[in-house]
Amino acid sequence: MSHTTHSDEETKALAAEFARTLHGGEVVFLEGDLGSGKTTFVRGVAEALGFSDPVRSPSFTIVNRYVIQHPTIKQMLHVDLYRLKDVSELSALALEEELERPGTVAFIEWPSLFRDVFPTPSVVLTLTALPAGEHKIEIQDLR
Amino acid sequence: MRILGIETSCDETALAVMSEQDGRFVVEQNILASQAKTHAKYGGVVPEVAAREHAALLFPLLHQMDLAPDGKDVDAIAVTSGPGLVPALRIGVELAKTLSWVWKKPLVAVNHLEGHLYSVWLDTAPAFPALCLLVSGGHTELILMHGHGHYEFLGMTRDDAAGEAFDKVAKLLGLPYPGGPEISKAATTGNPCAIDFPRPMIDSGDLDFSFAGLKTAVRVYLASSPPLAKGRPGGVEDGRPGGVEDVAASFQQAVVDTLVSKTLQAVHKTKPRSVILSGGVSANRLLRETLRDNLHAYSTEISFHAPDLSLTGDNAVMIALAGLFKAKRGEFCDPLTLVADPNLRLGSPGLQPGCSPG
Numbered sequence: 001m002s003h004t005t006h007s008d009e010e011t012k013a014l015a016a017e018f019a020r021t022l023h024g025g026e027v028v029f030l031e032g033d034l035g036s037g038k039t040t041f042v043r044g045v046a047e048a049l050g051f052s053d054p055v056r057s058p059s060f061t062i063v064n065r066y067v068i069q070h071p072t073i074k075q076m077l078h079v080d081l082y083r084l085k086d087v088s089e090l091s092a093l094a095l096e097e098e099l100e101r102p103g104t105v106a107f108i109e110w111p112s113l114f115r116d117v118f119p120t121p122s123v124v125l126t127l128t129a130l131p132a133g134e135h136k137i138e139i140q141d142l143r
Numbered sequence: 144m145r146i147l148g149i150e151t152s153c154d155e156t157a158l159a160v161m162s163e164q165d166g167r168f169v170v171e172q173n174i175l176a177s178q179a180k181t182h183a184k185y186g187g188v189v190p191e192v193a194a195r196e197h198a199a200l201l202f203p204l205l206h207q208m209d210l211a212p213d214g215k216d217v218d219a220i221a222v223t224s225g226p227g228l229v230p231a232l233r234i235g236v237e238l239a240k241t242l243s244w245v246w247k248k249p250l251v252a253v254n255h256l257e258g259h260l261y262s263v264w265l266d267t268a269p270a271f272p273a274l275c276l277l278v279s280g281g282h283t284e285l286i287l288m289h290g291h292g293h294y295e296f297l298g299m300t301r302d303d304a305a306g307e308a309f310d311k312v313a314k315l316l317g318l319p320y321p322g323g324p325e326i327s328k329a330a331t332t333g334n335p336c337a338i339d340f341p342r343p344m345i346d347s348g349d350l351d352f353s354f355a356g357l358k359t360a361v362r363v364y365l366a367s368s369p370p371l372a373k374g375r376p377g378g379v380e381d382g383r384p385g386g387v388e389d390v391a392a393s394f395q396q397a398v399v400d401t402l403v404s405k406t407l408q409a410v411h412k413t414k415p416r417s418v419i420l421s422g423g424v425s426a427n428r429l430l431r432e433t434l435r436d437n438l439h440a441y442s443t444e445i446s447f448h449a450p451d452l453s454l455t456g457d458n459a460v461m462i463a464l465a466g467l468f469k470a471k472r473g474e475f476c477d478p479l480t481l482v483a484d485p486n487l488r489l490g491s492p493g494l495q496p497g498c499s500p501g
Contacts, residue, residue: 033362034311034314034315034358034362035311035355035358035359035362035363039302039303039355040355043302054299054301054302055302056300056301056302056303056304057302057303057304057307057355059307059310059311060153060280060281060304060306060307061226061227061228061281061485062228063228063229065485065486094229094230129359129362129363129366131363131366133363
């Protein structure tokens with residue numbers, strides 16, 4: 001399904017709607033260029049799940065972990081593989097350990113180089129920045 | 144006192160030995176893995192994020208320092224315990240705990256941000272309260288230091304760090320990583336007024352930052368303009384902004400204006416006696432000079448401090464320095480219980496798990 005949002009607020013509102021379909025155990029891939037709204041979308045999901053600290057870009061830290069108070073979701077992993085160059089660097093992050101924790105929802109930005117390493121995604125989001133500040137957000141649900 | 148500093152919170156594997164002699168701080172040893180000769184010898188590569196690179200590099204580096212095997216030539220050990228990448232932090236923390244236990248030397252846990260703030264103490268002593276602008280690839284924070292070890296957070300980035308914006312805009316412009324130095328280099332021949340990029344949140348009334356929008360503004364600008372030529376310095380002759388140099392200069396100016404404006408707003412609010420600029424982005428000359436000059440114009444009573452260029456990026460000298468001050472206050476940790484904390488906050492002494500004052 002494809003959506004067009006006209007502001008960060010609209011992107012976050014769409015993300016909040018999407019958050020209601022999550023139960024824990026999902027792996028969500030986010031495809032899209034720099035500035036296409038990936039982190040804004042993840043921020044929208046985290047806020048909708050009641051996370052109140054600021055959601056910052058994980059480009060530098062690679063993995064951000066947000067503790068969630070929710071009946072079935074215990075944590076969100078916000079992963080950004082932008083800086084990684086090969087699989088050996090990924091394995092050193094011990095992500096598998098975190099992904100396997102019950103009640104984890106993982107959002108993975110820039111997954112393309114590492115598609116084989118992760119479980120089959122539950123959802124693939126493709127974000128595109130359009131001229132005039134609009135964003136196209138395509139939600140491909142594989143669940 | 145002589146102290147061993149260990150830093151492995153992110154990309155850099157670093158060790159340093161510092162001492163205080165007659166009230167002066169002396170860097171006795173300072174090793175960064177990316178500069179170490181051991182690299183070739185051990186077939187290692189410059190670590191990006193891989194913790195096992197830290198593990199593979201730390202022991203050869205420690206060996207290279209040629210410390211006494213029983214640890215008799217150090218009095219304490221300081222280690223970065225957070226924030227940072229968990230697997231990377233763990234390597235340094237576990238090494239520090241082991242050395243502390245085996246050598247029976249006290250252990251000091253240093254917050255990485257605290258290390259950056261203390262990088263200026265090597266050759267100067269800012270008066271308190273000191274207002275600190277910490278800018279790096281992972282951080283953009285305004286912190287008020289009321290005294291040694293007493294920090295108050297005034298503001299921080301809500302999305303991207305300033306250094307991250309430099310890296311990402313460099314990528315958009317086709318410049319290599321790391322982006323900071325590359326953008327500054329390109330900007331030297333560009334026109335900083337060529338493009339009017341936004342100064343995000345400059346009038347927000349609080350002391351928070353946001354750089355994601357600025358990055359997006361650059362992307363939108365690039366998408367809507369003809370392909371950029373390189374080497375059209377100050378390209379205003381045909382009435383429209385020119386090449387990569389103009390975009391780099393205009394972007395850099397927007398970041399610097401934002402950082403300087405917010406810092407001066409914080410100065411106005413908190414009336415500090417000194418201002419400290421530190422972190423990787425503090426190597427940016429335009430930022431250094433603009434902040435220094437604007438601060439001086441605001442008040443000649445407030446001193447300005449920025450670290451030696453060799454100490455702007457991650458290093459272990461700053462960890463050892465911060466560790467020395469903590470050790471003098473008796474803020475030691477239990478080597479059996481200290482844990483690396485990726486989300487460690489900079490707070491009052493004694494609030495970190497496994498640590499206690501006195």
